[in-house]
Amino acid sequence: MRKLAYFIACSIDGFIGGPDGDASFMYPFVDEEFLEFLKAEYPETMATQGRRALGLDDLPNKRFDTVVQGRGSYELALKEGVTSPYAHLREYVASRTLTASPDPNVEIISTDLVGRVRELKAEDSAFGIYLCGGAAVAGELVDEVDELVIKTYPVVLGTGMPMFASGFAVSEFVADEVRTFGNGVVVRTYHRKR
Numbered sequence: 001m002r003k004l005a006y007f008i009a010c011s012i013d014g015f016i017g018g019p020d021g022d023a024s025f026m027y028p029f030v031d032e033e034f035l036e037f038l039k040a041e042y043p044e045t046m047a048t049q050g051r052r053a054l055g056l057d058d059l060p061n062k063r064f065d066t067v068v069q070g071r072g073s074y075e076l077a078l079k080e081g082v083t084s085p086y087a088h089l090r091e092y093v094a095s096r097t098l099t100a101s102p103d104p105n106v107e108i109i110s111t112d113l114v115g116r117v118r119e120l121k122a123e124d125s126a127f128g129i130y131l132c133g134g135a136a137v138a139g140e141l142v143d144e145v146d147e148l149v150i151k152t153y154p155v156v157l158g159t160g161m162p163m164f165a166s167g168f169a170v171s172e173f174v175a176d177e178v179r180t181f182g183n184g185v186v187v188r189t190y191h192r193k194r
Contacts, residue, residue, distance in 0.1 A: 003128040003146035004123045005064070006138055008163055010152055015160030016133060021072055027145030029153050031183050042149070045130060047077070048087040057088075061160060064089060065127035068109075070137035071095035078102070089130065092116070094137045113137070117144050146192050148173055150174050154184030 009026050010016045017023040032039075035054075038046060044067075045061040051057050065144035067089045074093045077085035084091060091106045094113045101108050109116045118127055121144070123145075131138060131145065138145070142164050173190035182187050 002123060002125055004068075004117060004121060004131055004141065004144050005147040005149060006131040006133075006141075006145045006163075007042065008131075008133055008138070008151065010150060010163055011155045011157045011160070012035050012109070012152060013156050013158065014163055015157045016128075016135060016161055018157060018165055019160050021134065021161050025155060029183050029185050031181075034181050034183060034185055035121045037179070037187070042119060044086070044089055045132075046152040047082075047085045049077075049082055049085065051088070061088065063128055064130040065125060066090040066092070067130045068092045068094065068117060068120075068137065068141075069132035070134040071098060072136075073132055073136045074098075074106075085131075086132075095151070103121070114144060117141055125170050134162050135161045135163065135165035136164040137169070139164045142171055143164050145171075148188075148190040150188045150190075152188065 004097060007169040008016055009023065017080040039056060039059060043056065044064045046056065051059065067086045072095060073087070074095070077083045084105045086107055092109055093106055096110055098108050117129070131141060174193050176189040176191055178186065178188050
């Protein structure tokens with residue numbers, strides 16, 4: 001069975017964006033050292049447009065061949081005229097408001113998100129599924145998340161969009177690895193305790 005990995009950036013106090021979802025304050029932390037880490041370990045998590053701009057379009061996928069994201073995350077790309085932000089992956093967008101996909105590479109999941117993700121997890125593949133965000137989709141899929149990769153940036157927001165927008169429930173994970181970068185970023189990896 002394939003794993004669903006929530007690969008997410010957040011502040012020290014656990015917010016993935018400001019109250020309006022803006023996370024641009026995190027961009028300056030993607031310095032040379034951190035970019036080398038992403039290229040070596042998680043190249044497929046970089047959006048296609050960014051990969052092309054950096055001359056990295058030929059990097060092979062290492063961990064994922066599929067991405068699931070929410071409408072809010074997807075709309076950030078649409079506002080820039082990008083209809084397939086992860087063209088190097090199979091793309092799924094969870095949305096109850098988008099009625100049709102603007103791109104043949106993007107499938108809209110409008111009902112039974114959990115059921116569709118379970119189907120994707122049951123596929124035979126050496127690669128996992130990248131859960132890109134946002135908070136509502138992660139909250140709906142919290143019980144399906146097998147792995148957390150949390151990129152914590154050295155900022156405190158005080159309030160904002162949480163990593164999981166869901167009701168109170170305890171989900172236990174086990175720490176696997178912690179990596180610290182010179183710019184203060186910490187990447188922690190966990191797997192679900194089953």
